[in-house]
Amino acid sequence: MKILVPVKRVIDYNVKPRVKADGTGVDLANVKMSMNPFDEIAVEEAIRLKEKGVATEVVAVSIGVAKAQETLRTALAMGADRAILIQTDDEVEPLGVAKLLAKVQEEEQAGLIVLGKQAIDDDSNQTGQMLAALLNLPQGTFASKVEVEGDKVSVTREVDGGLETVKLSTPAIVTTDLRLNEPRYASLPNIMKAKSKPLATKTPADFGVDIAPRLETVSVAEPAKRSAGVKVADVDELVAKLKSMGVAA
Amino acid sequence: MKTLVWVEHEGGAVKDATLSAVTAAAKLGEVHLLVAGESVGGVAEAAANIAGVGKVHVADDAALGHALAENVAPLVVQLMADHDAFVAPATSNGKNIAPRVAALLDVMQISDILSVESEDTFTRPIYAGNAIATVKSKDAKKVITVRGTAFEKAAAEGGSGTVEAVASTGDAGLSSFVGAEIAKLERPELTSAKVIVSGGRALKDGETFEQLIFPLADKLGAAVGASRAAVDAGYVPNDYQVGQTGKIVAPEVYIAVGISGAIQHLAGMKDSKTIVAINKDEDAPIFQVADIGLVGDLFKVVPELTEKL
Numbered sequence: 328m329k330i331l332v333p334v335k336r337v338i339d340y341n342v343k344p345r346v347k348a349d350g351t352g353v354d355l356a357n358v359k360m361s362m363n364p365f366d367e368i369a370v371e372e373a374i375r376l377k378e379k380g381v382a383t384e385v386v387a388v389s390i391g392v393a394k395a396q397e398t399l400r401t402a403l404a405m406g407a408d409r410a411i412l413i414q415t416d417d418e419v420e421p422l423g424v425a426k427l428l429a430k431v432q433e434e435e436q437a438g439l440i441v442l443g444k445q446a447i448d449d450d451s452n453q454t455g456q457m458l459a460a461l462l463n464l465p466q467g468t469f470a471s472k473v474e475v476e477g478d479k480v481s482v483t484r485e486v487d488g489g490l491e492t493v494k495l496s497t498p499a500i501v502t503t504d505l506r507l508n509e510p511r512y513a514s515l516p517n518i519m520k521a522k523s524k525p526l527a528t529k530t531p532a533d534f535g536v537d538i539a540p541r542l543e544t545v546s547v548a549e550p551a552k553r554s555a556g557v558k559v560a561d562v563d564e565l566v567a568k569l570k571s572m573g574v575a576a
Numbered sequence: 577m578k579t580l581v582w583v584e585h586e587g588g589a590v591k592d593a594t595l596s597a598v599t600a601a602a603k604l605g606e607v608h609l610l611v612a613g614e615s616v617g618g619v620a621e622a623a624a625n626i627a628g629v630g631k632v633h634v635a636d637d638a639a640l641g642h643a644l645a646e647n648v649a650p651l652v653v654q655l656m657a658d659h660d661a662f663v664a665p666a667t668s669n670g671k672n673i674a675p676r677v678a679a680l681l682d683v684m685q686i687s688d689i690l691s692v693e694s695e696d697t698f699t700r701p702i703y704a705g706n707a708i709a710t711v712k713s714k715d716a717k718k719v720i721t722v723r724g725t726a727f728e729k730a731a732a733e734g735g736s737g738t739v740e741a742v743a744s745t746g747d748a749g750l751s752s753f754v755g756a757e758i759a760k761l762e763r764p765e766l767t768s769a770k771v772i773v774s775g776g777r778a779l780k781d782g783e784t785f786e787q788l789i790f791p792l793a794d795k796l797g798a799a800v801g802a803s804r805a806a807v808d809a810g811y812v813p814n815d816y817q818v819g820q821t822g823k824i825v826a827p828e829v830y831i832a833v834g835i836s837g838a839i840q841h842l843a844g845m846k847d848s849k850t851i852v853a854i855n856k857d858e859d860a861p862i863f864q865v866a867d868i869g870l871v872g873d874l875f876k877v878v879p880e881l882t883e884k885l
Contacts, residue, residue, distance in 0.1 A: 456675035556867035
């Protein structure tokens with residue numbers, strides 16, 4: 328079984344984003360960029376399935392600027408076999424990404440497509456579900472456990488009240504939640520080896536997909552700031568405060 | 577504008593998140609509801625009582641029983657021929673279903689809205705709530721998920737909607753429900769609680785978490801939450817997690833115990849009315865957003881607080 332893993336290049340998890348002064352977006356100049364953490368979990372899951380002998384090939388794909396190659400090289404260093412970059416300087420929305428990925432899947436015919444449940448930049452949480460819809464495939468979103476059983480895949484999902492398990496026919500789409508696994512660090516020899524793994528570059532036009540945005544960002548603003556309040560000296564003072572707020576009798 | 581709100585329900589009752597979605601939908605126009613599930617006659621009647629709703633479409637079918645997106649989305653798409661906007665609460669079920677609907681309608685979804693500015697313009701959080709984007713949709717139909725804490729709940733009573741049965745689109749044959757491990761709630765639900773006591777990694781282990789946080793929460797009639805670090809460390813199950821990728825909460829009072837205040841955690845609770853932080857590190861970022869801070873050893877402070885309340 329082949330596994331397709333879409334990955335996105337985003338602002339690093341540890342960087343605090345700053346809104347641009349002109350309100351047009353978030354300042355990404357000279358900011359550390361990394362693979363979306365949920366996508367890292369997706370890459371790890373795919374590689375583990377390969378190590379278990381379930382998957383035969385892991386193909387990473389990214390849609391974005393030329394530098395997204397670095398993100399793909401990270402996936403290759405972790406253990407993916409080859410990579411595809413659909414290069415564009417335009418911002419592509421989840422719907423456009425899903426349409427491009429659907430075309431990639433038509434060519435690749437993967438048995439499983441594993442991707443992050445959301446990207447930590449736009450926090451949309453849409454791409455996997457949209458891809459499943461476009462391909463008329465089942466979706467196992469917010470996965471904390473994935474088990475391939477013959478031509479079915481069993482996915483345990485993190486839902487509001489706890490956990491839920493669904494059984495999907497394959498091919499299927501799985502979106503990863505935080506506790507699916509802990510991604511490995513790529514070792515230096517593997518980083519070196521990744522440099523010679525195949526990476527194909529394409530453009531959205533190659534797939535004949537219209538990626539024109541449907542949403543216009545009118546403005547981006549800082550959220551209302553909270554200011555630090557008072558510090559109380561001891562528990563008695565805290566109790567008094569809580570009581571005055573009517574929280575405690 | 578005619579909107580269709582997907583009704584989230586459990587155990588025969590309409591869930592609160594639906595009521596917030598109804599409020600958001602009402603800002604767009606007429607509110608119609610979809611109740612999909614198995615044996616949901618009672619839910620449909622309850623839904624028709626929600627203030628301000630018009631038609632309540634009810635699809636009763638075993639294939640709709642566990643809100644599987646593969647089976648619900650085609651039904652929604654069919655109903656959308658006669659509606660201009662699909663609105664769902666941004667709960668795990670809503671987030672699972674809505675994008676599938678959006679793609680089938682060739683619409684770019686607007687996720688997790690905080691406000692309705694006009695028929696086509698909305699605000700939504702990006703970058704874990706570190707920025708708020710105002711976005712305008714060019715799509716003819718809208719697909720929207722609603723952040724529950726950003727909208728008042730519509731009144732559950734006082735409406736006079738009319739219930740109308742619609743045929744299910746059946747089982748897509750792609751997926752099946754196997755089972756669920758849903759935690760029994762002995763305390764209020766996180767997303768609707770007035771007071772929340774949350775614990776972080778500093779609690780050391782699951783047993784300590786239980787011994788310190790639970791009694792304090794019970795004294796206050798509060799729900800219990802946790803930081804990602806506490807959940808990852810296995811102190812409490814995943815459904816306790818508050819944050820960017822966990823639950824988004826905005827209670828009257830949020831008491832953060834031993835939580836340093838990573839931006840991903842703050843994203844989930846910084847709209848709380850009053851934030852109380854207890855932490856031994858006086859430089860912890862949580863104190864920058866806390867209204868009331870107490871610097872101290874939680875192992876001493878928390879039992880004392882529970883005792884004195």
